[in-house]
Amino acid sequence: MAQFRPAGFSDEDSDSDDYGFFEKPIRTYIPAQNEKKKMENRLQDAILNGNLKEVEDIITYDLHNGVNVKLDSGWTPLMHACFHAQEDIVKILLNKGADPNLHADSMTSAMAACSNSNANDSTIYNIISLLIEKGCLLNIGDKFGQTPLMRAISNGRTAVVQLFLDKNVNVEMRDQQGWTAIFWAVHHNQPNIVEILIQxxxxxxxxxxxxxTPLEIANLQDYQDVLTIIKKHLNIKDDLDKDKYIFSHVASWHDFYPGLKNGQRLADCADKYLSGMDLRTFLLLEEKDMIDLGVDxxxxxxxxxxxxxxxxxxxxKLNAVAGLYTKKTNEYSVIDCLTTLGTHLYQMYILEATLQxxxxxxxxxxxxxKYxxxxxxxxxxxxxxxxxxQTNINSIRKEIKILRNLLTKVSKSNPQPADLIKEKTAKDIAVSYVKEIVVVCTAALLVYNAKNFVVNLLRK
Incomplete structure (x- = not known):
């Protein structure tokens, strides 16, 4: 029975799934629990530090050449070596029989290597070449539907992308949100890779x-180099009405975390580890915080x-930071003011987190x-x-000043609504009392004068 089926594929039981995963019998050596934990920690540290001799010794003597053993993290030694871009260790493990197609939580060794964003391009290229020589599968996706090609694109690995294309990978495979490789290249602003994929x-x-479409995403992110390439291949001239091609979409955090469906909560990007977390805390997460949350x-x-x-x-964009200022007009509606004010409150919240x-x-x-x-x-x-x-902060300051002047102008020139009901001030109460006293006194004086007039009239 298949151990894993990527999202969107059939649930039919078979010895292999649509992506080609196949669980082979794994030769493992299981020592005592405490010794196993210590050994796994030593092995992972040795891989991370590139200690080739120690890795060889542990594989040979502690694991009795059980090179395909899955460690406590669920990953094999080969996956760890690929993720940390340890080329020499990858070569040793493959020579000892490491299977490049074993997976953990839908991750393969090729995906792990392409997920590394720190190593130099030549190292990742060499690792992928070694994996391909050993028959690693390329047209496969993880639980988000992302392929090794998409991961390489995300990190700008142009040479690796070209290597995959030379091996005739499927550039039209889609992930969970319906993105193909060209969408990923556009989203990560990789004009060279966009050109290669189109070719x-x-x-x-x-x-x-x-x-x-890819064009709409490029417009949303304002990636001019990518837009130029796409428009060239779509025969779109720059002098056409730009509004026809601009995608009217408000950017949200979903745009920065592709792989999540519309309606999914932010917590779903790490299997609900982030449930209930406020935005500021999330934006300032560190490695140790993720480990504490259980993101293993x-x-x-x-x-x-x-x-x-x-x-x-x-x-x-300038018109996002200084909305009213860029309009260069003296006429603003109340909706314009309120919308801009709400946007800037959100922006200041984000800026504070970004500054930290x-x-x-x-x-x-x-x-x-220092030196x-x-x-x-x-x-x-x-x-x-x-x-x-600093320019962004100053732009918001200008906008706040404009809004303050507008509100002052509105409060002075506009009459109060006829049905406005508000609590009386002490001054208003005092004035009302004075008015009542004046009315009473006036009425009393009128009555007194009237009485005197009538008395005088009767006497005559």
Whole structure:
């Protein structure tokens, strides 16, 4: 019976599923529980640190060459080595018979390697080449439907993408949200990969489950290089009405965490680990926080970290930060003011979290930049980023000033509604009492004068 069926595929029992997964008998050696735990920890540390000799010794003597054993995390040693981009260890494990198609929670070794965003391109390319030589499956998807090709695209691995295409991978496979490889290349602003995929037959007029095309997603993110390439292949001229092609969609966190269906809660991106968490806490999650929440799979943690980084680094459009200011008109409706005010309250909330995130990351690399020369590219990038951040804050300040002036103008020039009911002030109460006293006194005086007039009249 198949041990795993990717989302969207048949539930028919068979020895293999539509993606080609097949659970082979695994030769394992199971020592005593405490010894097993210690051994697994040693093995994972050795892989992480690239200690080739220790890995060989543990596999040979502790595991009796049981190279396909699944560790406590559910991953095999090969998956760990691929994820941490340890090329030499991957080569040793494959030579000892490691199966590149064994999977854990729908993750394969090829997916693990393509999920690494820190290693250099040549290392990942060499690892994928080794896996392909040993017959690893490429046209397969994880529980989100994402293929090794999509993961390589997400991290900008152009050479690896070209390698996959040379092996005739299916560029039209879809994930849970209906995205093909071209959607992922557009979403991650990879113009070179977009061009390569188009040259290999990727279709540009497909729509995802939300009805969006790659062109609409590029417009949403304002990726000009990608837009230029897509418009060229679709024969769209720049002088056409831009509003016809701009996708009217309000960006949400779903746009930064592809793989989730519309309506799914944020917690679903890590199997409900984040249930009940407020947005600010989520935006400032660290590795140790994810571990405390029970996110045990290394890829899930990296996916969350990368998504948070993309969220904090995303650029803001001018008309989003300074909505009324950019209109350059003296006529604004109340709806315009209220909408802009609500948007800016949300933006300030996000900016505060982003500022804390930036300061935290900056503190971590202070030792690395301590000895950088004043004119180094890194320092210049820091200065440019700080200047841009300050510009966004100043734009919001301008907008607040405009709104304050508008509200003052409205309060002075507009009469109060006829049916407005509000609590009386002390001044109003005092004035009303004075009015009542004046009325009573006036009435008493009139009565007195009238009485005197009548008496005088009778006497005559």
């Amino acid at each position: 290999h037959g990727a279709r540009l007029k497909e729509v995802d489950r939300s009805g969006r 799979m290394p890829y899930e943690r990296q996916r969350l970290r990368q998504g948070l980084r993309n969220f904090h680094m995303r650029g803001w 995130y930036t300061l935290r990351e900056y503190n971590r690399i202070q030792n690395q930049i 950088e020369p004043p004119d180094s590219p890194l320092i210049n990038r820091f200065k440019a980023a700080a200047k841009k951040f």
